[in-house]
Amino acid sequence: MVQTDKISKQFHDPKKGLIQAVDRVDFCAQPGQITGLLGVNGAGKTTILRMLSTVIRPTEGTAIVAGHDVKSEAAKVRAKIGFISTGTALYGRLTGREMLEYFGGLYGYQGQSLKTQIEKAIATTESGDFADQLCDKMSTGQKQRIGIARAILHEPEVLFLDEPTSGLDILSSQSILGFVESARDAGKTVVFSTHIMSEVERLCDQITLIHNGVVCGSGTLEDLKSQTGSTTLEQAFLALVRPVEEASA
Numbered sequence: 001m002v003q004t005d006k007i008s009k010q011f012h013d014p015k016k017g018l019i020q021a022v023d024r025v026d027f028c029a030q031p032g033q034i035t036g037l038l039g040v041n042g043a044g045k046t047t048i049l050r051m052l053s054t055v056i057r058p059t060e061g062t063a064i065v066a067g068h069d070v071k072s073e074a075a076k077v078r079a080k081i082g083f084i085s086t087g088t089a090l091y092g093r094l095t096g097r098e099m100l101e102y103f104g105g106l107y108g109y110q111g112q113s114l115k116t117q118i119e120k121a122i123a124t125t126e127s128g129d130f131a132d133q134l135c136d137k138m139s140t141g142q143k144q145r146i147g148i149a150r151a152i153l154h155e156p157e158v159l160f161l162d163e164p165t166s167g168l169d170i171l172s173s174q175s176i177l178g179f180v181e182s183a184r185d186a187g188k189t190v191v192f193s194t195h196i197m198s199e200v201e202r203l204c205d206q207i208t209l210i211h212n213g214v215v216c217g218s219g220t221l222e223d224l225k226s227q228t229g230s231t232t233l234e235q236a237f238l239a240l241v242r243p244v245e246e247a248s249a
Helices: 045-052 074-080 096-106 111-124 140-152 170-185 197-203 221-228 233-248
Strands: 002-013 017-025 033-038 060-065 081-085 158-162 189-194 206-211 214-219
Touching: 002 045, 017 045, 017 060, 017 214, 033 045, 033 170, 033 197, 045 060, 045 081, 045 158, 045 189, 074 081, 081 140, 096 111, 096 140, 111 140, 140 170, 158 170, 170 189, 170 197, 189 197, 197 233, 206 221, 206 233, 214 221, 214 233, 221 233
Parallel strands: 033 189, 033 206, 081 158, 158 189
Antiparallel strands: 002 017, 002 060, 206 214
16 A cells, blocks of 8 residues: 655755645555546656655655655665656666566576566566567667566566656557556556546546645546536546646746
């Protein structure tokens, strides 16, 4: 499970001064569900996922991920999670399989257990046809599948996905979305950030709307429609973010 407790993050900009990127955000993600973080670019979604994955430390508040505190038990959190984004770099002069061997070793796998985990990850991501190519020679979609294979190699309980279909063609996107659905069906806790309404409508069991670093709505798709008297997610989103936009203006 993932549970945040008024998690916040401030950055200092030399020109703009103090920037409140995330402000006292609370939400919960349960096993066997996909929890969507929906917001425009710059809303704070990536900052939230980076705090949850212990890449950056919260300024205030904290979160519990798979039973461990992100501030005081960061190493234990990292052992339980997989983090996936389109910005995750691969080593271009290694093949996909070599990448997985390297990271599998970092996770402590050796010998036959390492080979077993690699084959399992390759099969799950359907990347066998190109796993022995150099990463530099792969398409964007192929690189994303190897990135996912790397993230799930150690069979994490929790998956953080930061706009994983960004920049992908429709076939590659559908493959990634299918993987996300299969992760939910396998009982994983999945937190999925996106600005694409159709992805949220297809995937998400629970939705948290983020705008200007704050939560402006949460619930199921039908909850959000009902709260705003809307017939579509897009209408509900606009209705819920408008007060936040007006307040900041």
